[in-house]
Structures are given as structure tokens and as C-alpha cells.
Amino acid sequence: MTALSNNGQWALWYPAHVGAPVFALWWADGGRCACGNDDCGDPGKHPIPSVSPHGVNSATSDPAVITRIWTRYPEANIGLATGHTFDALDLDYFLTMEAVDQLDDPDTHEGDDPIATITRAGHVGVVDWLARGELGPISQTGKGRHVLVQPTGGKNRSGVKGGLPLHVDWRAKGGYIVAPPSVHITGNTYQWLDDFPITATIPAAPPALVDMLADAEKRTHRPTVEERISRLSDPVAVFLRTHLARSTESRSPRYAQAALEAEAAEVAAATKGGRNDRLNVAALKLGRYVISGELDEGEVYSALMRAAEASGQPARASEKTIGSGLFGATKPVAA
Numbered sequence: 001m002t003a004l005s006n007n008g009q010w011a012l013w014y015p016a017h018v019g020a021p022v023f024a025l026w027w028a029d030g031g032r033c034a035c036g037n038d039d040c041g042d043p044g045k046h047p048i049p050s051v052s053p054h055g056v057n058s059a060t061s062d063p064a065v066i067t068r069i070w071t072r073y074p075e076a077n078i079g080l081a082t083g084h085t086f087d088a089l090d091l092d093y094f095l096t097m098e099a100v101d102q103l104d105d106p107d108t109h110e111g112d113d114p115i116a117t118i119t120r121a122g123h124v125g126v127v128d129w130l131a132r133g134e135l136g137p138i139s140q141t142g143k144g145r146h147v148l149v150q151p152t153g154g155k156n157r158s159g160v161k162g163g164l165p166l167h168v169d170w171r172a173k174g175g176y177i178v179a180p181p182s183v184h185i186t187g188n189t190y191q192w193l194d195d196f197p198i199t200a201t202i203p204a205a206p207p208a209l210v211d212m213l214a215d216a217e218k219r220t221h222r223p224t225v226e227e228r229i230s231r232l233s234d235p236v237a238v239f240l241r242t243h244l245a246r247s248t249e250s251r252s253p254r255y256a257q258a259a260l261e262a263e264a265a266e267v268a269a270a271t272k273g274g275r276n277d278r279l280n281v282a283a284l285k286l287g288r289y290v291i292s293g294e295l296d297e298g299e300v301y302s303a304l305m306r307a308a309e310a311s312g313q314p315a316r317a318s319e320k321t322i323g324s325g326l327f328g329a330t331k332p333v334a335a
Helices: 006-017 063-072 097-101 114-120 124-132 207-220 225-230 234-247 254-269 275-292 297-311 315-330
Strands: 022-025 077-081 087-091 138-140 145-149 168-171 176-179
Touching: 006 022, 006 063, 006 077, 022 063, 022 176, 114 124, 114 168, 124 207, 254 275, 254 297, 275 297, 275 315, 297 315
Parallel strands: none
Antiparallel strands: 022 077, 077 176, 087 145, 087 168, 138 145
């Protein structure tokens, strides 16, 4: 029987000693992703579909399954699922703790490395924690660091889109990190830092890091329709709640119904001087759903009429604007 590769042995070790399940990722092969796609957007980091068809949801702790996978793909990189026994702060670009220690005045630090972007975002406490805090396991990635903390119960976040500073990601439940001794597309090998071995106790996330994640949540939170309604004046809120109650009986697709509710909310909240323009925009937008059959024209007309009435728009003007808007959306367009 052929001995299991080094990566395969590590893949067996992680579930047994860290408690985190693993799954197989494509590996780097001569500066290219072994998946064979020359335009691969995530080389050496994405799942091998034949053995990890559901990505991180295919992660396993079963030694027999792991042995079978890494026997078939001995060079496969290791995906280590987060959110089970740890979450991970993913710092992109090469970063040394010495560089952090040299920040006499973090406010003047320039550049786009994680320390600079975290500092500019006002989370100096996180920088201080990285430089002088009680850190647990840290892995050196292809060009950065993975800093492990106990699970926070939060969600995955990717950089600015996730409300975090540039070049900073958060890996939690449903996410994963590429684990040592996987090989990065640059040829660098992922490795656990000697000062912070994987066998070290994983600490809780410090308050400064928790605050940064809470700030990210605020930045990316999208208010629900009910939250938006609660900010409006009482007459408008009453109208919208009444409309929402009626709309739950609609058979229109959920996304089309959501668009109708959102446009009705905007029309109802419009103020004098901008009411008619807002109503026209809503009619044009919703007319597209009427064309596709996803919304009933009568339902749209009635909802917009009620919304316009709630805003104080005269009924005759509303009828003309809604009719014009719906007609503009549904009339043929020249090629």
C-alpha cells in the first residue's frame, strides 16, 4: 500500500488534533492552478469537484474518506473549515509582527497593507493586539497571515464588500482557510509560525476585534422593509403596512413583490416637489415586471395609486403619471 503523502497526513491530523474538518483543493502546478483553467480566478484555493462537490460543505473528519481523497490526489491543498473550533482573521499581503511593533505613530502609517488599512479605519486596538496581544496559532500564507481565534458566531466577510478594511477578510462558519503545508500559487508554502504553533491554545477574540466585526456588520446591514417603514411618518407607515398585508396574498415571484413593495415605499415617502418624478420612476421600473408577467398590471397600478395618495399627490396627476410610466416601460423599443 502506497504511503499517504505529506499533505494527506496533515489532512488526517487536523480533524484529530484541531477538531476541524477538511476538504480537498486544487494545488499549484508550475505557477498555474492544477484545475487546468488558464483563467482560473482562485488558483490553488478552490475545491476539487470530483471529491469536494459541495465545497466547504463537503469537509469531513472521516479518516477513511480523507485517506481515499489524498490517495487519489496526493498533492491536493488542504481546505480547513472555519467556524467549528476556530475563526480566522485573514490578513492579505506579507506582514511581520516586527513591522507592527515599529509603528510609533499608527495614525501616520501609510500604504495599503492590512495594518495601514485597519489603522485608517479607526481600529488601532486591533493593530495593538496583533503587535502585543496574547495571540494563538498563526499561519504564514502565500503573502499574508491567518490569525486564529475561538469561534465568534459571526459570518464570513471579504474586505471592503464585507464592511472590513481593505485586504482584511474574516473566515467563520461556512468558510475556510488554506492550511499548511499547502502550496500557494507563488510557490510559497503555507506554514505555522514557530512562535504560534497550531497546538497552542486558541484564544477568544479580543474586544477590539469584536468591535471591528460589529462595525463591519453595521456598514453592510440592509434594513428590512419593516425597518424602513418604521422610520417614516405615521400615515405613510399605516399605508405601507396595509399594502404589505395585501401583498402577502399575491402569487407574484418574491423578488418582484419585493420590488413592488420597495418602490411603493419610496413613492409614499416622497415629498412635494419630487413626488411626481419619483412616481414616474417607480412606474417605469415596475413596468418591466409587468412585461415579463412577473407582476400584474392592475396590482402595480393599485399599489402605486395608494402610495401616491399617501404622499399627498393628487389622484388625477397620479393616474396620468402611472399610465405614462407603465406605457413607457411596455412600448416596443426600436432595434
